[in-house]
Amino acid sequence: xxxxxxxxxxxxxxxxxxxxxxxxxxxxxxxxxxxxxxxxxxxxxxxxxxxxxxxxxxxxxxxxxxxxxxxxxxxxxxxxxxxxxxxxxxxxxxxxxxxxxxxxxxxxxxxxxxxxxxxxxxxxxxxxxxxxxxx
Numbered sequence: 001x002x003x004x005x006x007x008x009x010x011x012x013x014x015x016x017x018x019x020x021x022x023x024x025x026x027x028x029x030x031x032x033x034x035x036x037x038x039x040x041x042x043x044x045x046x047x048x049x050x051x052x053x054x055x056x057x058x059x060x061x062x063x064x065x066x067x068x069x070x071x072x073x074x075x076x077x078x079x080x081x082x083x084x085x086x087x088x089x090x091x092x093x094x095x096x097x098x099x100x101x102x103x104x105x106x107x108x109x110x111x112x113x114x115x116x117x118x119x120x121x122x123x124x125x126x127x128x129x130x131x132x133x134x135x
Contacts, residue, residue, distance in 0.1 A: 009080055010106055012116045014049065017087040021045055024090045024097035032093070040092045040121045047118045049088050054107040054115050057089070061096050065104040072101035073108070080105070088116035 021041050028037035058065055066073050076086060089099025096103060099117070106113045 008110075010109060010113060011080070011083075011085045013085045013087050015088070016044075016049070016090060016118060020087050020090060020098045024092065028092060028097050031095070040097070044090050044092055044097070044118050044120045047120050049116045049118055051114045051116045052119075053111075054103060054113045055111040057091065057096070057103060057115060057117065058107060061091065061094060063096060063100065063103075065107040066101060068105075068108050070101065070104065073105050076102050076105045088118060091117050091119045092121045 021044065024044065025037045025041035028040055031037075032040070054065075068074065068077065079086065086102045086105075087099065089103050090097040103115060106115050
């Protein structure tokens, strides 16, 4: 089976699971504080689900995909193999606020897979984020 064929096993829900907004807010609170995180999470709830390619999301957010051996990625792989649908990811402030494991799985199966997401609060990314050194 080729990688694009493997990517066809990914099935996505039409909307984001409610608990994912709380997870996004928790992550964003570390970066921006509670008040700003709450505002961004509330904004994300109102936005429509759109889609982008997995490789483009990773590049734009400055993230490297997690390996298939990562416990969270394996958990999502088990869901996919059981026929369950995955929740769309949340991208805010040019970062993955929730769904990093799901995105990494999609990328591992097919880097060009279309991934549903909500995209909000985009600002210029800082060059030294996510372990990357500024040049």
